[in-house]
Amino acid sequence: MNPPPQSSAESSTARTGSDAADATAEGELAAYRLRRERELNSLYTTARSLTALGEVDEVLHSIVRHAHELIGSDFAYLSLLDAEGYLTVRASAGTISSEFSSGRMPPGTGLGGRVIESGVPFWVSNYREAQGLPHDPTFDLLVPREGLMALLGVPLMVGERAIGALFAADRTERPFEKDEVALFSAFAGHAAVALNNARLYEESRVSLRRLEDAYRTIEDQVTTMERAAAVHEALTHAVLTGGGSGDIAQLLVEHLRGTVTVRDRDDAVLAIRFPRGRADGADADADQNVPPDMPADVLPDTLPDVSRDATRDMPSDVPRDVCEEARDTGRCVSTQGADGYFRSVVAVRPGGNHFGFLSLARRAAPEPADVRMLERSAQIMGLLFLMRDARAEAEERVRGELLMELMSRSPLHPAQRDRALARGVDVDHLDVLVVVDCPERTASEVVRQLKPLSTERSGLAGEYLGRATMLLHADDVEDVARTLHRRLRRTLGVPVLVVADRIAGERSRAFTLTQRCVKVIRSLGENDRGASAQQYGMYALAFDPDRSGDLDRFLADSIGTLLEYDRRRSTGLVATATAYFAHSGNLSRTARALHVHLNTLLKRLDRIGSLLGEDWRSPDSALRLQLALRLHELRAAVDASAPDTSG
Template identity: 35%
Template sequence: MSAGNSYHRDQEPAEETESRSSLGCRRNHPTSTMTSMLTCSDYLLHLFELLAGDGTSEQLAQVPVEARTRLPARELHRVERAGKLALRLRNTLDERRRHESELAALFDTAGDLARVRDPDAVLRAIVHRARMLLGSHVAYLSLNDSRAGTTYMRVTDGCVSALFQQVRLGMGEGLGGLVAQTARPYATPSYFEDERFTHTDEIDRAVGDERLVAILGVPLAVGGSVIGVLYAADRSTRDYSHDEIALLSSLADHAAIAIDNSRLLEETRHALVELNAAHETIREHNSAMRRAERAHDRLTDLVLRGGSLEDIAEAVADVLGGGIVVHDEDGTELACAATDSLPWPDRAVQQSRHSGRSVPWRTNLVCAALAGPELLGSLTLVGCHQPADADRRLFERAGVVTALVLLLRRRTAEAEERVRGELITELLGVGERAHGGLAARARRVGFDPEGSKVVLVSPCGNADRERLAAAASRYVGQHSGLAGTHGDHLVIVLPGTDAGNAAQNAARALGTSTARPVTVGGSGPVAGLEGIADKYEEACRCLEALLALGREGEGAALAELGFLGVLLGDRGDLSGYVRRTVGAVLDYDSRKGTDLVKTLRSYFEHDAGLSRTARALHVHVNTVSQRLERVSALLGPDWRSPERGLEIQLALRLHRLSGGEW
């Protein structure tokens, strides 16, 4: 036996060493001697030694070859038969070892599935094991993209072509398409020569760029559906055995489990996220409900206690953490809390009115306060145009509460307006109730019957009667007065002594509320209730004078109308007219002992001629000029105008008629 076929071990039993040594020694003798010395048992023993020592198939096959020259035919037959059995046993052992290796790989893969939480790492390990166990040049795994209708490379091992790693296959294209359609493994020893599947230029270019020839593909199936393909490929022709196909299929099953586990894990994580989100939503909803309940109780308590709109605005601002502005249906600001005043968001209010919900306006949120379809006002949340749903609902609920308060205010105002209107009617002499009863009723609505008061009158036609009356009701409510309609007039009675100033303020306020000019005639003051009817008549004459003079939209008393006021007013006010017109000159003469009044009379009697006035007074012209300069300083530079001159002449005549008492 040659040295190349000898078997060597680091440690051997003594008898084996001795046997092989004796067999080797015999080989060094001449042929005749070797033939007589080597027996069939020696060759059989050597076969067993090779099997035990993991000898190769080539070594086992060499033993019968050597025995042919040394053993007789009968014994050679036994050695050859033993050699064949040894080769079969060698192949069986190799097959079992291969199966053990495959099982170990499958067990390792199962362990990876149990231990590893990263599905990509598991897939990479599976693809790598497939390549190693099958001894392939390349292994790769593709997954289906059902949305895009394509298949893409998920994991590759041994690939060098970027084009191949990035290729996308249409459903049903290439070898993988055939595997996916049939859900069965498919192998080709020569890819480009195989016409049993659909070739495309893109796939063929990618396969050619990777220089692949033989390809084996097995399906990845989950629940009966193919989700991808696991491949083993070689750069030379190769026929894949059934065992290799079965091994790759087993690895594909593990890969499918890994992918399905990943899907289930992702679904579980998503479900946990949704569950946590649901718990958080429920918690926030419960918190919002408790917050809304507290806010509702707070607002309801304010309404039941008769809280004002200012109280409502402050409560809503505190709950929502923003500024609140309340307007009525005409855009008049009624209350403001935690912010500055804002213009009325007319367009946003109309949008909210039609939608029944709050709407954004600039950086704010607007909610119409409605009683059915009727607009009562609006609520504006400042600086928060996109609040949370719970806060938005709370704001809209505050709008309902605001509407309730506005409706109660309107009903109360209407009731008070009726009472005040009845009082006005009876004070003007239409009713027959005694003044004592009227005084008691006036006190019940917050009006002082004993104090000084002024009477104001404004025209009110049918078109704007209700609007003007409503504005007047709000106005007198702020000034503790009375308002009502009488015939074609709106009549207002206010505490005070300056009828002219009161008329101007009322004209301005009512004009702003109604958005149109409002003319107001005033009269007074008058003490008690008895003189109100007379002052009403005088205020009507003042109103007629204002309209005749074209002073629409203004307010004035007779005193502001000059001599017309004297002509139209009561005689009792003549002294007041004299004092308002030339009182400054009268006071100067009284203090200085001068006679500027006499100079003025002479000046007007001589048609404003300086020379004639000087001759009549027996003084120099310069003296007259100096006196008139003093008059200008006292009465103003326009006293010589025709209008002022007429009023001054009338006042001087009344002063003379009174004997100088005024």
């Protein structure tokens, strides 16, 4: 059945409606194309601007700013995965609180967790009512404060790995169109590339800086090593060519620009060098490195090695505890004093033996290279001290051998005489013998202090038969004994007996008389003095072996009866008589000294009277008896302390 024919008017109306619909569709299509062209152009422009950036933070803020403008949301933010897998907000655009912009989302939670795990975009029109999302309580508290409703998240992919997510958020409920999601995803792809490039660029710059720093460090180390090698070579050359501690200190001053002090094992200053400026003022600030506690009388531009006596009272430039730490550790120890100066000290201890300290004082803190230079210089200083001690030991050994040869009874060989003359010793003028006794010090310690004194007097000192002995020339024997005692007392710091005697005949006999005289003096209660043997001539019977026969006869005539009685009956009449005279005849004090009853003492005194005669307490008899008892006591002390060396 055919439709009824249309009129011309109806046909015209139909055509007009169709044309209008087509025109509307075409207009919408043109508008869509124009919008898409504008969006793509914006995307292209934005992507190109991102690739021109280099700093990571700059790229991050540029991404969120362009994303905010591109999608037209209320705000946008970008989160990156940290080392623990948390999504941490790194940049934001739009109105957003500081609490929200510093938030962190735990792994696998929220819309961000869904985007990271799936690697695809995801959006919700109302985040608070969204189902199927693992919510984070902390983030959920921030959502109402921000008024966040709609949320779109797209991953930032580098290859197959998501490094973070880019978010667009609105404060009104709304869906996100496919075109918006696609545009936002495309932008995120460009942004991820730009961000990754920025990261790589920053890592490259960091690596380059590290390489440059390492290169500079190597250059500095090479320069330091070359400088240290030059200093070490100069120090070694100074030592091997006969230089002293002052030369080493001066070399260190030139390189370390501070005050350098060398001390020996007794803390006496051997040398000081100061960084004094030149006449042209090239080093005008050098005085700043001279500590204020240095005495003004030791500050010349070129200071000679100072003597031990001149510097004994000089204030120490390094605290004692710091020195002890340096000595115990074997390393350089530094400290800053109240005056602002840094003081560094290292112990000189070659082979583990302590020889002294090397110290540096200056305003600037010591650099590691300075510390190494000080420690190396201490080793060189130790070499110097070892060489010095080796020479001194060899010289002392020669002098000790000369002393032993002179003390022997055999005649001196001409070659030995020449050796003595080469050392400034004329053996024919050595007419005084000195024996030193110091129970609190070993004989070798006493000899160490006696040797420089013997050199001053062109004499010889050494250990002979266990005694510190010295041969020298002197006009006044008593004066030389007192002088030596005063010097040794100061250096040893303990009581010391010094006895000198004029040599008459064999030196060995003079030694026997002198060392036995020392025993007599000590038995008399003296332990700290200098004297000549002639001052104790009245006791010569007790210490002169050649007069032992005279002493025997005198004792036999005076107390022989008491000695024989004590020997046969094991009594103590000699001791009783000695105590009686020692206490001036006071019976009570004598009994207490002997630890006997008064009646016992009276019986002993009666027995003495029956053996010696009733007048034994008369003045003349008592004087002779007291002298005999004293000589008997002294002989016993001398004979008991050591074997006789006269033979």
